[in-house]
Amino acid sequence: MDRLEAACASGHAGTASTNIRHDGLAIRQRSKSVDPQVSDQPGHKEHGCSKGGNAMSDAPQQGDCRMDRGDPRCRATSDCRRRAPCRRDILRVAAVSLLACQPATGRAQEASRPITLVVPFPAGSNTDVVTRALAQQLQESLGQPVVVDNRPGAQGTLAAAHVARSQPDGQTLLMGSSVMFVAGSLIRNLPYDPVGSFQPVSGVGSTSMIFMVQATSPIRTIADFHARARQSAQPMTIGFGSPSGQVVLALFATASGTRPTAVSYRGIPQTMTDLAGGHIDAAVVDLGSGLAQMRSGHARAIAVSAGARSTLAPDVPTLQEGFPSAEMSLETIIAVQGPARMQPDVVTRLDAAIRAALTRPALQERFATASTAVLTLDAAGLDSRIRADNVRWEALIRQAGIQPE
Numbered sequence: 001m002d003r004l005e006a007a008c009a010s011g012h013a014g015t016a017s018t019n020i021r022h023d024g025l026a027i028r029q030r031s032k033s034v035d036p037q038v039s040d041q042p043g044h045k046e047h048g049c050s051k052g053g054n055a056m057s058d059a060p061q062q063g064d065c066r067m068d069r070g071d072p073r074c075r076a077t078s079d080c081r082r083r084a085p086c087r088r089d090i091l092r093v094a095a096v097s098l099l100a101c102q103p104a105t106g107r108a109q110e111a112s113r114p115i116t117l118v119v120p121f122p123a124g125s126n127t128d129v130v131t132r133a134l135a136q137q138l139q140e141s142l143g144q145p146v147v148v149d150n151r152p153g154a155q156g157t158l159a160a161a162h163v164a165r166s167q168p169d170g171q172t173l174l175m176g177s178s179v180m181f182v183a184g185s186l187i188r189n190l191p192y193d194p195v196g197s198f199q200p201v202s203g204v205g206s207t208s209m210i211f212m213v214q215a216t217s218p219i220r221t222i223a224d225f226h227a228r229a230r231q232s233a234q235p236m237t238i239g240f241g242s243p244s245g246q247v248v249l250a251l252f253a254t255a256s257g258t259r260p261t262a263v264s265y266r267g268i269p270q271t272m273t274d275l276a277g278g279h280i281d282a283a284v285v286d287l288g289s290g291l292a293q294m295r296s297g298h299a300r301a302i303a304v305s306a307g308a309r310s311t312l313a314p315d316v317p318t319l320q321e322g323f324p325s326a327e328m329s330l331e332t333i334i335a336v337q338g339p340a341r342m343q344p345d346v347v348t349r350l351d352a353a354i355r356a357a358l359t360r361p362a363l364q365e366r367f368a369t370a371s372t373a374v375l376t377l378d379a380a381g382l383d384s385r386i387r388a389d390n391v392r393w394e395a396l397i398r399q400a401g402i403q404p405e
């Protein structure tokens with residue numbers, strides 16, 4: 001017999017009180033004594049409401065009404081309505097109280113866990129620079145740690161596969177880019193769906209690619225490079241460290257009618273190192289990395305893949321200017337994605353925090369340094385942009401003659 005029954009059984013007058021614990025929650029019950037005359041009311045003992053008795057008896061005790069509170073028989077007497085809550089009611093209140101505490105506990109645990117932004121390229125790449133700028137602002141606005149995890153290799157698919165199989169709790173996110181959304185056109189037997197395995201969260205930025213040669217090279221324009229490629233007995237070597245660079249290189253090869261040797265690197269920093277060392281003839285890198293090398297005097301820019309010249313380098317022509325009859329303009333977006341099946345409220349919270357961070361001057365300055373334009377897109381807008389861009393990217397990949405590897 002529990003403590004409530006004992007207290008009710010021993011009380012004939014005055015007040016009985018007891019503490020009941022249910023899953024760590026304490027509930028204090030106060031049971032008023034019942035008027036002795038009430039027990040003589042017709043039908044009272046018949047429906048299980050008794051004022052007293054031996055504590056060891058099996059008969060119902062005071063405060064231990066065993067009828068369902070909604071049962072019409074229980075409403076037959078006024079005593080049950082005056083009586084302290086039944087054990088069933090007390091335990092029900094305890095259970096509800098316990099459940100009410102769980103969301104707050106879950107939010108506290110969530111806030112203490114770090115959010116991981118997975119970058120598909122090595123430290124020092126444009127995506128890495130942009131991600132670290134964003135991580136700093138998110139950490140301040142969300143009030144929880146935000147870490148950057150670089151997982152380069154396999155044209156970004158290693159990082160994407162890692163995020164695709166992560167828990168959809170919003171703690172592990174991918175810094176994706178345009179060409180990664182169409183990775184199925186570049187790589188066979190992907191272990192994930194480039195679109196279906198991910199939940200768009202928020203747009204971050206947009207940039208383009210740029211052709212670079214050594215600072216001491218006699219090549220000064222894309223026309224010079226084209227002429228050199230056509231006349232050389234050996235194929236020209238062009239390095240790239242991202243899927244976007246691979247697509248731009250293929251577009252150049254198709255438009256120029258040449259067959260340069262494509263050299264793939266794990267990341268853009270390694271590509272630029274080999275270019276500076278004279279191991280390759282040219283490199284296709286992101287705009288931010290290329291302009292940084294140009295400003296330092298280590299390399300020369302000869303063309304950008306954007307549809308218009310960059311305001312950061314107005315003297316550098318576009319690829320489209322070099323090949324007017326071909327479709328050569330290509331820009332890439334950087335966006336935050338999570339695993340599929342993320343909860344809508346989690347997506348909304350992260351999206352709002354990211355878009356708020358993009359409005360801060362400190363972050364915008366970092367983006368400008370990386371030659372990356374701010375791209376403000378909510379989750380729905382990002383989903384529409386990805387699906388629209390994929391049609392064009394897939395067409396350009398086919399036009400460039402790229403076959404899945």
